[in-house]
Amino acid sequence: MALPKVDFEVGADGVAVITMCNPPVNALAIPIIMGLKNRFDEAARRNDVKAIVLTGKGGRFSGGFDISVMQKVHRTGDSSHLPDVSVELVVNSIEDSKKPVVAAVAGLALGGGLELAMGCHARIAAPRAQLGLPELTLGIIPGFGGTQRLPRLIGLSKAVEMMLTSKPITSEEGRKLGLIDAIVSSEELLKASRLWALEIGERCKPWVRSLHRTDKIGSLSEAREVLRTARQQVKKTVPHLPQQLACVDVIEHGIVHGGYSGVLKEAEVFKQLVVSDTAKGLINVFFSQRAISKVPGVTDIGLKPRNVKKAAVIGGGLMGSGIATALILGNIHVILKEINPEFLLKGIKTIEANVNGLVRRGKLTKQKADAALSLLRGVLDYSEFKDVDLVIEAVIENISLKQTIFSDLEKICPPHCILASNTSTIDLDVVGKTTSSQNRIAGAHFFSPAHIMPLLEIIRTDKTSAQVILDLITVGKIIKKTPVVVGNCTGFAVNKTFFPYSQGAHLLVNLGVDVFRIDTLIRNFGFPIGPFQLQDLAGYGVAVATSKVFADAFSDRIFKSPLLDLLIKSGRNGNSVSMRFFFFNNSYFLCTGNILCEYNQLFLTLAISALPGKNNGKGYYIYEKAGKPKPDPSILPIIEESRRLCNIMPNGKPISVTDQEIVEMILFPVVNEACRVLEDGVVIRASDLDIASVLGMSFPNYRFDFLYSLFKIDNN
Numbered sequence: 001m002a003l004p005k006v007d008f009e010v011g012a013d014g015v016a017v018i019t020m021c022n023p024p025v026n027a028l029a030i031p032i033i034m035g036l037k038n039r040f041d042e043a044a045r046r047n048d049v050k051a052i053v054l055t056g057k058g059g060r061f062s063g064g065f066d067i068s069v070m071q072k073v074h075r076t077g078d079s080s081h082l083p084d085v086s087v088e089l090v091v092n093s094i095e096d097s098k099k100p101v102v103a104a105v106a107g108l109a110l111g112g113g114l115e116l117a118m119g120c121h122a123r124i125a126a127p128r129a130q131l132g133l134p135e136l137t138l139g140i141i142p143g144f145g146g147t148q149r150l151p152r153l154i155g156l157s158k159a160v161e162m163m164l165t166s167k168p169i170t171s172e173e174g175r176k177l178g179l180i181d182a183i184v185s186s187e188e189l190l191k192a193s194r195l196w197a198l199e200i201g202e203r204c205k206p207w208v209r210s211l212h213r214t215d216k217i218g219s220l221s222e223a224r225e226v227l228r229t230a231r232q233q234v235k236k237t238v239p240h241l242p243q244q245l246a247c248v249d250v251i252e253h254g255i256v257h258g259g260y261s262g263v264l265k266e267a268e269v270f271k272q273l274v275v276s277d278t279a280k281g282l283i284n285v286f287f288s289q290r291a292i293s294k295v296p297g298v299t300d301i302g303l304k305p306r307n308v309k310k311a312a313v314i315g316g317g318l319m320g321s322g323i324a325t326a327l328i329l330g331n332i333h334v335i336l337k338e339i340n341p342e343f344l345l346k347g348i349k350t351i352e353a354n355v356n357g358l359v360r361r362g363k364l365t366k367q368k369a370d371a372a373l374s375l376l377r378g379v380l381d382y383s384e385f386k387d388v389d390l391v392i393e394a395v396i397e398n399i400s401l402k403q404t405i406f407s408d409l410e411k412i413c414p415p416h417c418i419l420a421s422n423t424s425t426i427d428l429d430v431v432g433k434t435t436s437s438q439n440r441i442a443g444a445h446f447f448s449p450a451h452i453m454p455l456l457e458i459i460r461t462d463k464t465s466a467q468v469i470l471d472l473i474t475v476g477k478i479i480k481k482t483p484v485v486v487g488n489c490t491g492f493a494v495n496k497t498f499f500p501y502s503q504g505a506h507l508l509v510n511l512g513v514d515v516f517r518i519d520t521l522i523r524n525f526g527f528p529i530g531p532f533q534l535q536d537l538a539g540y541g542v543a544v545a546t547s548k549v550f551a552d553a554f555s556d557r558i559f560k561s562p563l564l565d566l567l568i569k570s571g572r573n574g575n576s577v578s579m580r581f582f583f584f585n586n587s588y589f590l591c592t593g594n595i596l597c598e599y600n601q602l603f604l605t606l607a608i609s610a611l612p613g614k615n616n617g618k619g620y621y622i623y624e625k626a627g628k629p630k631p632d633p634s635i636l637p638i639i640e641e642s643r644r645l646c647n648i649m650p651n652g653k654p655i656s657v658t659d660q661e662i663v664e665m666i667l668f669p670v671v672n673e674a675c676r677v678l679e680d681g682v683v684i685r686a687s688d689l690d691i692a693s694v695l696g697m698s699f700p701n702y703r704f705d706f707l708y709s710l711f712k713i714d715n716n
C-alpha cells in the first residue's frame, strides 16, 4: 500500500496545487498533516506561487483526521500523538496565508477534511459531495476549528444542527447555505478552483477569512437563545453523551470571546474528550463496524460475490414481509410465497404498508417506493422458484415444517441457489438434515422490523460454503444491513449473549428489589427501556417460549422465576401484539450516536401503536394513548406472591443493594455469556459481538467503558 503523502505542483499560471494522497479517503494521518504544513510553507516562500489550491486525490477531498491516531492515544495513554493542527496549520498556514487558498472539494469533506476546507478563502465543489462534521459520533468535538468556522459560514442554527446530528449535507445544500462558493463538474473542478484562487489574488473575488466573520451569527441574545434550545434538546435526548454539551459550550465560548479564542478553547476540549471513556467506546465501535465484514476464509481468499437478482421469501408474516421489504428496497426481485390467498394478501399488504410508511416519514420518494413494489410478486406454489438465486425461509419455528420446506427447495431451486433460514433458535444442521445441500444452507437472521433494523446475523454451519457466506454478506450490504457472520448454536450471537439479561432482572425482583427501580437504572445506564418494560412490549407469551428454549439449551445456568406464570394467571400477558415481534428477536431499536433521535422516534411510533388491545394491554406498566407508560401499582401483590413462592430472600427480607450493584447483577451475567460466545467461536472476534450487541440489543455504544473498566480490557 502506498504511503500517505502530499503532492505539490506549481502550474504555469502560478497556482500551486497541494494534493492530499492517502487512499481510500485521504484521512489526515500524521504524515499528511506534516506534509501539508511543509507544502503550505513552501508555497508561501516561493516567488513563482501566486495562489494555492488544496485538494484530495482520487475524487475525495478528505474523510477527516486519521481516527487511528486517537486509537493510538487510547492504547498508549500518550496525548502527545495529537498534533497541533488547529492553530499551526489551519490558522497560521492556511487562513492567514498571504496567498489566496481555495479548496477544490470532490466526493467528501468530513470532519477535519471539511475543517481544512473552511480554513481556505473559498470552496469550490463538485456536485453531490458530502460535507459534514461527524465528530460527535466518535465521542469528540470538531478539533480543527469546525465549531467556530461552520457557524460563521452558514449561521448558528444550521451549524449547531449539523454538528449535533452529525448528518452531512450535499454540496448543493452547502452552496445554498454559503458553505460552498460554486459548484462545477468534477472535470472542471481543478481548473475552476485555480481560476478562482487567482481572481481572489486580483481582488476580483472576495478574500474571506471565515474565522473573522460575524455577519451570520446574529446578536448575542439571539445566539444564546439558539444555544439554550440546543442544550435543552441534548439534555432531553442524549443526556449521557458529554461531547454534545461540550460542543455547544465551545461554540458559545467563540461567540462571546471571539473566533480565535474559540479555536483555542475547542483544541483544549477536543484533547480532553479524546481520552474520555465515551470516545474510547465510540472509536472502538467505528473500527469494529468496519472489521465486521472481513471474514477470514471468506473475504480474503479471492472469491467474487455472485449476483443475486431474484430472491424468494417463504412466509409472509411479520418477519417474512419485513425481509421481502428490505430486499425489494435493495432493488432485488422478490417472490413471496404463502400457503393460501388470504395469508398472501396479508403479507403483500404488510409490505406495501412498510414501503408506504417510509414514504410518509420522508425516507423514500413515491417514485422509488413504486419501483420497489413493482419488484414484488406473490405466489402460492413453487412454480416460479426455478430461477431464484436466494431463498429465505421465514415460517414459524417448527422443525418438521422447515425440514419439509428445505427438502422441497433442494429439488426445485437451481443448484447455485442459496437456501437460507431466518430461524432465531433452530439448529441449521437439523433444518437441513433431510437434504444433501448442506453446503448451501445458512442462516439469515434478521431483527424485526426487518426493513429497518440494521443487524443481519449470517449463520454459518460447518458445512456452509465460503461462497454462500460471501454472497449473503454482499446481499446484506446491498440491502443496507450490517452483516455479522456467526456460528451455529441456540440463540446465535445476540440472543445467546443476552438471554441472562432478563434472568438477572427476575432474580433481583425475587430477592426483593423493586421492578421499576431496575428499569430506571437500566435506562439510566443507556438502554432505551428496562427489562420489564421490554417484557411488557414483547408480550409474556414470547418471553415464556424463549425462556423454555434457553432453559433446555443451558440448563446449568437458568433462573426460573414464577413471576411470569403468575402474571399470566392473573390475566396479564403484556402490552402489545404489534411490539411482540420486536422482542422475538431481542431488539427494539437502534441507539447509536447520530441516529439516536431518529430511532427514538421509531420507538415512540411503535410504542403508541402498541396500546392495549389485541394482547390484553396489561403489564407492569399502564399504557395510555399519550405520555409515558406509568408503573402499575396493582402489580405489587403478584410480585409479593412470586417472592413467597421463590423464597430466596435472606431471612424473608428484601436484600439491600446499591444502584451500581443492580446494574452489575443484570449485566455481568451477560458479559459472562459473551465470554462463552467468544470461547465457543460463535463470533470470529470480540468486536463483532460489540457491534451485534449495539445493533441487535441496543447496548448503548458509548458504554463500552463499562466493560473495559470491568476487565481492564485494552479495547484494541
Ligand SMILES: C[C@H](O)CC(=O)SCCNC(=O)CCNC(=O)[C@H](O)C(C)(C)COP(=O)(O)OP(=O)(O)OC[C@H]1O[C@@H](n2cnc3c(N)ncnc32)[C@H](O)[C@@H]1OP(=O)(O)O
Pocket (backbone or CB within 6 Å): 024, 025, 027, 028, 063, 064, 065, 066, 067, 068, 108, 110, 111, 112, 113, 115, 134, 135, 138, 141, 142, 143, 144, 146, 287, 290, 291
Ligand atoms: C480533529 C477532527 O475534527 C477530528 C476528525 O476529523 S475525526 C474524523 C471525522 N471523520 C469521520 O468521522 C468520517 C469517518 N469515515 C466515514 O464515515 C466513512 O469511512 C466514509 C464516509 C469516509 C467512507 O465510507 P466508505 O466509502 O463506506 O468506506 P469505509 O469502509 O467506511 O472506509 C474505508 C476505509 O477508510 C478508513 N477510514 C475512513 N475514514 C477514516 C478516518 N477518518 N480515519 C482513519 N481511517 C478512516 C476505514 O477505517 C476503512 O478502512 P479499512 O478499509 O481498512 O477498513
